[in-house]
Amino acid sequence: MVDVILGLQWGDEGKGKIVDYFAPNYDVIARFQGGPNAGHTLYVENKKIVLHQIPSGIFHQNTINIIGNGVVLDPVTLKRECDTVASFGIDVRKNLFIADRTNLIVPTHRALDKASELSKGESKIGSTLKGIGPAYMDKTGRNALRVGDMLGKNFTTEYIKLRLKHQRILDSYHFNEDISAWEEEFFEAIEFLRTLPVVNGEYFINNKISEGKKILAEGAQGTMLDVDFGTFPFVTSSNTISAGVCTGLGVAPQKIREVIGVTKAYCTRVGSGPFPTELNDIVGEELRKIGSEFGATTGRPRRCGWIDLVALKYTCMINGVTQVVMTKADVLDAFKELNVCTAYNINGEEKTEVPFQMDRLNIKPVYQSFTGWNTDTTTISNAADLPAAMTTYIDFINSYIGAPVKYVSNGPGREQIVTL
Incomplete structure (x- = not known):
């Protein structure tokens, strides 16, 4: 069977670390769309590595990695990354495969x-x-x-x-x-x-499924950048949603099991386009500073804002999300009050659906306020030790989006994940 990890916002949700965390449980990690515009950040031997084309399971010696046909591949970027990976003693010719239709x-x-x-x-x-x-x-x-x-x-x-x-x-x-x-x-x-193993991707993946191997499909960018369902025209050029796994790897829909959606505890966006909860004030600047919010691919400062549950419920629906990973929850440790967007005010009417063309509308977020936990959570490893205010915040998000937050990432380290 195939499980999927993908972004539920505008990309930059921290998927690289999450794929790296789950990778030991899988036999194959597969990229199914996007190109070198993706930037998946990992920490290997305390060194920061950003992967743009290679799947994030590459540092696990016994894991096979495949670049699927739905990806657009820049050979120059790939060679550069392979050189970096090789410097850690990984032989990419043994565990990196490329679909011939890419x-x-x-x-x-x-x-x-x-x-x-x-x-x-x-x-x-x-x-x-x-x-x-x-x-x-x-x-x-x-x-x-x-x-x-x-x-x-x-x-x-x-x-x-x-x-x-x-x-x-x-x-x-x-x-x-x-x-x-x-x-x-x-x-x-x-x-x-030409020195790397090139395979018939769809047969390769389906043969692995037939052998009972566990496949993890790794998404790039985020659902709100999907060419069909994102904030068009400020979107990427591929289908970033779970349906893209089928066309990007050549697997049937019934082969997909878990859909693991990744969201930050707040919102960010790189580049132009609508962003209803953006904060152009001292709070937004504080989020950017504490969260080191600069694009992994572009280096551009990310726009920051409160979590948008209208958009998050929409992306959970489209992807059929079965569980959620909330990243960078520790960034909110410093805030005494938190806001959560529960509706959009459009021309005086409250709406809880993502509209057709966001950039043509004057959208004002409707917020619900929560008391912050105002305590350091980066060393917590057990759910029982999470502050009560944080649990309240997560429980509200669970009930609103209709998909359970199962993991909370509370720092950049591989081990900084709390299972709920």
């Missing part, structure tokens, strides 16, 4: 991303400029190069053909930046990629 990000995808974002001016969407959107556009446009293509004799010819197509679009943007260094780096990375 789409490649080529240098001109990054150029197109940059040209497009620059052309938008004030209405830019906050792209990470990693070439994700253009790569997915080529996938749906049936122009993409895939990992399996690089094993054929005509790969360079196919690449040049795609580059010429992209060049015509770049010319229309009047984009004339020299990307020859990017191309040189790309083809060096392709040579490296």
